[in-house]
Amino acid sequence: MQYWLMKSEPSTFGLKQLAAAPRRTTGWDGVRNYQARNMMRDEMKKGDQAFLYYSSTEEPGIAGLMRIVKTAYPDPTAFDRKDHHYDPKSDPENPTWFMVDVQLERALKRIITLEELRAHENRELKGMALLRRGNRLSITPVSAAHWKFILALE
DNA sequence: GCCAACGTTGGC
DNA sequence: GCCAACGTTGGC
Numbered sequence: 001m002q003y004w005l006m007k008s009e010p011s012t013f014g015l016k017q018l019a020a021a022p023r024r025t026t027g028w029d030g031v032r033n034y035q036a037r038n039m040m041r042d043e044m045k046k047g048d049q050a051f052l053y054y055s056s057t058e059e060p061g062i063a064g065l066m067r068i069v070k071t072a073y074p075d076p077t078a079f080d081r082k083d084h085h086y087d088p089k090s091d092p093e094n095p096t097w098f099m100v101d102v103q104l105e106r107a108l109k110r111i112i113t114l115e116e117l118r119a120h121e122n123r124e125l126k127g128m129a130l131l132r133r134g135n136r137l138s139i140t141p142v143s144a145a146h147w148k149f150i151l152a153l154e
Numbered sequence: 155g156c157c158a159a160c161g162t163t164g165g166c
Numbered sequence: 167g168c169c170a171a172c173g174t175t176g177g178c
Contacts, residue, residue: 033161034161035161133159134158134159134160135159135160136159136160136161
């Protein structure tokens with residue numbers, strides 16, 4: 001089993017929407033970056049766990065735990081002219097963009113902030129992709145050791 | 155709102 | 167294939 005971190009802006013999508021969704025499950029659509037797509041499409045497996053990370057907010061950090069409940073399938077928002085993530089270059093016969101389904105496992109008891117993660121970036125969390133300088137990827141892998149350590153911080 | 159970092163686009 | 171221009175991300 002693998003572990004992941006998936007970014008979302010809480011003003012757009014967060015725990016509230018996820019908790020209210022049927023079966024607390026939603027499609028993680030709108031990813032338009034090739035590296036992130038490749039990880040979703042080629043590496044994410046059913047049963048993998050993921051952190052829900054809040055970005056572009058007063059207090060960036062990890063807010064919840066999710067599970068991958070459906071492996072990659074074509075992202076229909078890429079074909080919807082009215083959708084903000086519409087991509088005219090993506091051919092429905094040979095889709096460019098993919099999504100997975102995630103289920104909310106639980107909210108964390110508190111947000112584990114980016115600041116707190118950074119406090120460990122040279123020791124326990126050394127090498128964590130999220131903390132790499134200039135990182136902008138919306139989906140990054142998390143090692144089992146890092147996953148365990150972060151949960152222990154909670 | 156600023157801006158560094160990085161991905162994408164398109165002219166050549 | 168190079169690279170300047172441009173757009174986006176995301177912390178601060």
